Amino acid sequence: MQKKDLVAIKDWNEEEIKHLFRTAARIKEYQKAGVEYHPLKGKSLGMLFSKASTRTRVSFEVGMFQLGGYPLYLDIKANLQVARGESIEDTAVVLSRYLDGIMIRTYAHNDVEKLAEFSTAPVINGLTDLLHPCQVLTDIFTFVEHRGDPKGATVAYIGDGNNMAHSWLYGAARTGMNLNIASPSGYEVDANVLKEAKQIAENNNCTLNIMNDPKAAVKDVDVVYTDVWASMGEEEEHAERVNKFKDFQLNRDLLDLADKDALVMHCLPAHRGEEITDDVMDDPKYSVVFDEAENRMHLQKGILYLLMK
Numbered sequence: 001m002q003k004k005d006l007v008a009i010k011d012w013n014e015e016e017i018k019h020l021f022r023t024a025a026r027i028k029e030y031q032k033a034g035v036e037y038h039p040l041k042g043k044s045l046g047m048l049f050s051k052a053s054t055r056t057r058v059s060f061e062v063g064m065f066q067l068g069g070y071p072l073y074l075d076i077k078a079n080l081q082v083a084r085g086e087s088i089e090d091t092a093v094v095l096s097r098y099l100d101g102i103m104i105r106t107y108a109h110n111d112v113e114k115l116a117e118f119s120t121a122p123v124i125n126g127l128t129d130l131l132h133p134c135q136v137l138t139d140i141f142t143f144v145e146h147r148g149d150p151k152g153a154t155v156a157y158i159g160d161g162n163n164m165a166h167s168w169l170y171g172a173a174r175t176g177m178n179l180n181i182a183s184p185s186g187y188e189v190d191a192n193v194l195k196e197a198k199q200i201a202e203n204n205n206c207t208l209n210i211m212n213d214p215k216a217a218v219k220d221v222d223v224v225y226t227d228v229w230a231s232m233g234e235e236e237e238h239a240e241r242v243n244k245f246k247d248f249q250l251n252r253d254l255l256d257l258a259d260k261d262a263l264v265m266h267c268l269p270a271h272r273g274e275e276i277t278d279d280v281m282d283d284p285k286y287s288v289v290f291d292e293a294e295n296r297m298h299l300q301k302g303i304l305y306l307l308m309k
């Protein structure tokens with residue numbers, strides 16, 4: 001059987017995403033009921049990181065353990081020859097001979113595409129500068145848990161046109177959600193990602209709108225989403241970005257413009273007081289940010305099961 005990867009949400013069709021959600025929900029139920037479930041007994045997942053992580057590392061590591069498999073953490077810079085010049089192609093071939101799956105978090109998206117091309121084991125993108133598919137699949141799964149069918153619902157993404165915004169473009173298009181993205185001028189999403197996502201959205205009867213006005217973006221929407229203003233690798237731009245993004249804060253005034261039953265989402269980590277205020281992030285009526293964080297593990301157990309069983 002041909003191996004399957006999760007490098008970008010666009011590579012999975014709607015039925016595959018629904019199947020993933022059903023699988024994750026089933027595995028989550030086992031976990032909540034205290035039922036041990038070890039379909040990945042004897043299998044190993046390499047987890048390669050060149051950036052920091054709380055959620056991705058812990059949720060994949062514990063998730064793999066709970067499925068009966070072995071998670072191997074590798075700090076790319078500290079542990080792997082690839083940081084000393086070994087090619088990604090050779091690394092992929094060698095790791096495939098030991099491992100049943102590879103999860104990677106790194107900078108260049110192309111590195112993950114190359115790893116997937118040369119690895120015979122499934123490759124899972126745990127975040128690149130361009131995309132964060134595991135997070136957005138988890139976010140839509142969390143929406144489904146709280147609100148049901150995502151088709152026709154509208155999401156507003158407020159802030160940087162970054163990896164989260166890009167994965168939302170693909171995720172919304174694939175699942176039939178409408179998406180408004182409001183970013184400051186000069187920080188809009190990548191034009192190629194937008195073009196590809198718009199083609200998918202056209203065939204799925206949903207709309208993707210790019211704008212610079214956060215108030216227009218959140219009007220009557222079902223989800224208000226935000227992310228940090230300076231992502232990993234952009235720390236030096238932080239002060240400049242705080243200035244440019246100051247009108248894009250998710251605060252009470254902005255939230256009041258959304259639907260009265262809107263969900264507040266954030267991939268975390270949050271910079272409280274910058275892109276989101278404490279009162280919004282901690283509002284029990286609206287905020288599901290910690291459900292999203294928990295669901296990273298359940299959703300990814302579904303991914304691991306489907307790709308590695």
Ligand code: CP
Binds near residue numbers: 052055056057267269
């Ligand atoms: N949301 C997310 O991926 O969190 P970490 O950076 O902590 O893994």
Ligand code: NVA
Binds near residue numbers: 227
């Ligand atoms: N945009 C953020 C997401 C972190 C989960 C970053 O890349 O740092």
